[in-house]
Amino acid sequence: PQVFIPGQIPSLRVLAGGAFGVLVRTVLSTLANIAAIAIIPYLMWRAPLTRQQRTLGWWLLITQVIALLLFTIGRQFLQPSFITLVLGSTYATVYAAAAYQQRLLGGGKRYIRLQPRLTSLLLTLILPVLVFLTVTANGLVHTLTRTNADARLHDTASLVANEVQQWLDFNAEALRNMAQQPEIVSMDPALQEPILRSMDASHNYMYLVSTTDVLGHNVARSDGAAPKDYGDRLWVQKALRGESPVLQVLIGRTSHQPALVMSTPIRNRQNNIVGVAMFASTLSDLSNTVLQARVGESGFAYLVDEHDLLIAHPKMSGALLTELENYSGASPISALRTANAPNIYTTYTDTDGITWRAYATALPNGWAVVMQQPVEEYLGVARLFTNLSIALVVLITGILLLLIWVTVRQVVAPVEHLTATAQRIAAGDLELRVPDADQDEIGALGRVLNQVTARLRDAIQELETRIAERTLALERRTAQLQAAAEVGNAIGTIRDLDTLLPQVTQLISQHFGFYHVGIFLLDDRGEYAVLQAANSEGGQRMLARKHRLRVGTQGIVGFSAFTRRPRIALNVGEDAVHFNNPDLPDTQSEMALPLIVGDELIGVLDVQSTQPNAFEEEDVETLTVLARQVATAIQNARLVEETRRLLEAQEEAAGLQSRRAWRRQVETLIHPVVRRTPAGLEHPQETASSEVPSRVEPTQDPEDPHLLYVPLRIGGVFIGHLQARKPADGPAWSAREIAFMRTLSDELGPALESARLYQETQISAQQQRIAVDVATRLRQNLDLESILRTAVHQVQQSLGLPEVAIQLGGLSDDEAS
Numbered sequence: 001p002q003v004f005i006p007g008q009i010p011s012l013r014v015l016a017g018g019a020f021g022v023l024v025r026t027v028l029s030t031l032a033n034i035a036a037i038a039i040i041p042y043l044m045w046r047a048p049l050t051r052q053q054r055t056l057g058w059w060l061l062i063t064q065v066i067a068l069l070l071f072t073i074g075r076q077f078l079q080p081s082f083i084t085l086v087l088g089s090t091y092a093t094v095y096a097a098a099a100y101q102q103r104l105l106g107g108g109k110r111y112i113r114l115q116p117r118l119t120s121l122l123l124t125l126i127l128p129v130l131v132f133l134t135v136t137a138n139g140l141v142h143t144l145t146r147t148n149a150d151a152r153l154h155d156t157a158s159l160v161a162n163e164v165q166q167w168l169d170f171n172a173e174a175l176r177n178m179a180q181q182p183e184i185v186s187m188d189p190a191l192q193e194p195i196l197r198s199m200d201a202s203h204n205y206m207y208l209v210s211t212t213d214v215l216g217h218n219v220a221r222s223d224g225a226a227p228k229d230y231g232d233r234l235w236v237q238k239a240l241r242g243e244s245p246v247l248q249v250l251i252g253r254t255s256h257q258p259a260l261v262m263s264t265p266i267r268n269r270q271n272n273i274v275g276v277a278m279f280a281s282t283l284s285d286l287s288n289t290v291l292q293a294r295v296g297e298s299g300f301a302y303l304v305d306e307h308d309l310l311i312a313h314p315k316m317s318g319a320l321l322t323e324l325e326n327y328s329g330a331s332p333i334s335a336l337r338t339a340n341a342p343n344i345y346t347t348y349t350d351t352d353g354i355t356w357r358a359y360a361t362a363l364p365n366g367w368a369v370v371m372q373q374p375v376e377e378y379l380g381v382a383r384l385f386t387n388l389s390i391a392l393v394v395l396i397t398g399i400l401l402l403l404i405w406v407t408v409r410q411v412v413a414p415v416e417h418l419t420a421t422a423q424r425i426a427a428g429d430l431e432l433r434v435p436d437a438d439q440d441e442i443g444a445l446g447r448v449l450n451q452v453t454a455r456l457r458d459a460i461q462e463l464e465t466r467i468a469e470r471t472l473a474l475e476r477r478t479a480q481l482q483a484a485a486e487v488g489n490a491i492g493t494i495r496d497l498d499t500l501l502p503q504v505t506q507l508i509s510q511h512f513g514f515y516h517v518g519i520f521l522l523d524d525r526g527e528y529a530v531l532q533a534a535n536s537e538g539g540q541r542m543l544a545r546k547h548r549l550r551v552g553t554q555g556i557v558g559f560s561a562f563t564r565r566p567r568i569a570l571n572v573g574e575d576a577v578h579f580n581n582p583d584l585p586d587t588q589s590e591m592a593l594p595l596i597v598g599d600e601l602i603g604v605l606d607v608q609s610t611q612p613n614a615f616e617e618e619d620v621e622t623l624t625v626l627a628r629q630v631a632t633a634i635q636n637a638r639l640v641e642e643t644r645r646l647l648e649a650q651e652e653a654a655g656l657q658s659r660r661a662w663r664r665q666v667e668t669l670i671h672p673v674v675r676r677t678p679a680g681l682e683h684p685q686e687t688a689s690s691e692v693p694s695r696v697e698p699t700q701d702p703e704d705p706h707l708l709y710v711p712l713r714i715g716g717v718f719i720g721h722l723q724a725r726k727p728a729d730g731p732a733w734s735a736r737e738i739a740f741m742r743t744l745s746d747e748l749g750p751a752l753e754s755a756r757l758y759q760e761t762q763i764s765a766q767q768q769r770i771a772v773d774v775a776t777r778l779r780q781n782l783d784l785e786s787i788l789r790t791a792v793h794q795v796q797q798s799l800g801l802p803e804v805a806i807q808l809g810g811l812s813d814d815e816a817s
Contacts, residue, residue: 037065037068040060041057056094060094137389141382146357156301157301158361164289171262171281175279192220193222197222199279207281209221239278247365249309251321262279264278290369298374299372302370303368305366330370332348354376357374359372433453486507487507518534528550529557530547536584538581538583556590559592587608588610589609591619593624710724714753
């Protein structure tokens with residue numbers, strides 16, 4: 001057991017082996033991981049690192065997070081060996097990645113030759129794996145060794161505990177059977193003594209069997225000695241309280257060895273306690289059972305009672321004892337009692353500095369069996385394996401270093417020769433060749449280098465040819481884009497559909513060199529694509545006969561309209577969809593592009609060429625863009641035409657309404673004609689329409705050039721005219737004077753319209769006031785005749801009518817009902 005002497009500081013191993021040491025180790029490992037997790041992001045943020053170094057930093061951070069999770073949470077669910085394996089694998093992987101980056105990809109690689117760099121790289125990659133495997137194997141060996149040792153401790157301690165429990169159960173059952181005998185229950189000494197002597201004789205380890213009454217006085221004894229008073233003994237008091245069996249371990253007075261007193265109450269037929277039966281025995285059988293239990297060379301077992309008094313221990317063998325030693329301070333016993341568990345494993349270090357692994361198990365009566373073994377003893381094989389593995393790693397490392405150096409040298413020498421040759425080729429010596437001798441990878445690399453040199457010579461010539469071809473293609477592409485832009489600018493300014501469509505076909509044919517370009521538009525029902533414009537002579541004939549193709553069934557145009565996708569026939573003779581048109585017999589290639597605005601298909605652009613395979617990918621892209629522009633231009637032209645028609649309809653409706661209003665206004669005027677002469681203001685009776693017809697522009701009278709008629713118009717509606725006459729002996733009307741009169745007419749028309757609208761508003765307001773006044777006066781009367789009289793009077797007075805009448809009646813019987 002551990003004994004701490006006052007005034008002395010325990011060793012670090014002793015302190016680390018306790019519960020506080022486990023807590024300290026856990027806290028330190030957790031703090032170390034947390035510190036690493038905090039430091040790594042700080043360094044990544046503050047230090048000028050490369051991309052590879054930052055990636056490595058992220059891997060290290062992830063590794064530390066995994067380690068923290070495994071140390072804090074994982075150890076509650078996972079085995080320590082598994083945690084060690086996972087962490088070892090993770091650290092080894094990160095280390096290998098770091099070594100690879102620093103050795104092979106690091107910035108310093110250009111200053112180190114290939115042979116030492118490859119040697120160090122291989123060692124850097126292999127050595128961590130080798131060390132990791134060694135550490136993992138040692139960890140597994142140590143784990144298995146501990147597991148086996150724990151299993152042996154468990155099995156041996158369980159066997160000892162079972163034997164002790166069986167011994168106790170057997171004797172307790174024998175004592176209870178004896179206490180139930182009628183002779184014992186009679187409490188007659190003469191009847192009890194034969195039973196007690198028989199019990200003593202049948203169990204050689206018992207040296208006393210006796211009974212007591214309820215006061216603790218001896219009734220009968222197996223040894224024939226004088227009766228004694230046992231009333232103050234614990235085993236008597238507990239038995240009289242009804243406990244059974246009662247066990248008490250003490251030191252035998254003659255043997256000076258642990259002895260056991262077991263007692264049980266004696267009950268009569270009414271189940272009343274009438275006395276106590278007991279026996280006292282030596283514990284030699286139990287001691288032998290405990291002492292014979294061994295694990296390894298130094299492992300032993302010991303037994304304590306429910307009060308942690310030592311019953312059996314190797315150090316008690318042959319010793320004369322005066323009292324039982326209290327073993328509650330022993331680490332296994334203390335841990336078992338503190339944990340309040342049926343069994344427990346523990347590791348502790350005694351005062352001699354020996355570390356023990358112990359297994360303690362508790363019996364139902366509170367006794368405990370402890371089996372322990374020195375850790376150094378059962379870990380000896382594991383430590384031997386560790387030493388051998390370390391020596392083996394060192395030996396293998398040395399051998400690997402030598403083999404790697406020689407192997408890398410054999411590889412590097414031909415590479416250095418190839419490097420020198422490649423440098424001369426890079427300098428411009430394309431006629432140089434590598435000797436074709438070896439058949440390995442280096443020789444293959446030399447042959448490849450020769451092939452590359454030869455191909456490089458050919459590639460230079462081919463590159464010059466391709467540059468010329470690409471230049472021509474680029475020029476052609478540029479010309480197409482310029483043509484598409486010019487066509488787009490041209491059609492963007494045309495708003496008349498009849499002008500736009502022929503212009504589009506002509507521009508596309510001129511800029512792209514296609515002999516036929518046609519534009520088809522869908523009919524109102526969307527069943528046919530109708531040709532609306534074409535540039536070729538055959539296209540004109542097709543227009544004359546109103547050529548159309550059914551959507552989805554006839555020709556490439558119908559197919560493109562149905563699928564809403566471009567359709568290209570590079571060779572019309574081999575295309576099953578192509579429509580063989582007799583008006584276009586020279587067609588060899590044809591392309592149809594749908595004209596789509598938004599989600600609406602409005603038509604198809606048809607392009608045909610006299611050359612087979614005339615359309616390339618660039619042509620399709622350019623014409624697709626151009627088709628979108630054409631579709632937008634057609635849609636814009638349609639919208640412009642539709643807007644113009646709507647405006648004309650609105651103007652016509654507004655003019656008709658205005659003409660009707662002025663016709664009513666002229667009919668209500670007393671003097672529709674006003675004339676100013678030297679004699680003054682006149683109001684002739686003729687109307688404006690009887691003088692001259694309506695005119696759009698100011699005109700002079702053909703018979704009298706001094707007479708000028710200027711039309712009065714409001715929003716395009718003719719309402720009259722302004723007539724002006726110059727003196728007969730004066731000059732005719734000049735252009736400036738006519739323009740002035742036109743301006744005056746333009747100002748007079750809106751003024752007259754405003755006056756008419758104002759007058760209508762006044763009349764409407766007056767009529768509204770009269771209606772409100774009449775209605776107010778009518779609501780003031782409730783008599784029918786009074787309402788009728790008031791109504792005719794108010795209407796006559798308000799409107800100035802000579803006569804107003806209201807007549808009721810004329811209803812038929814059916815209408816009245």
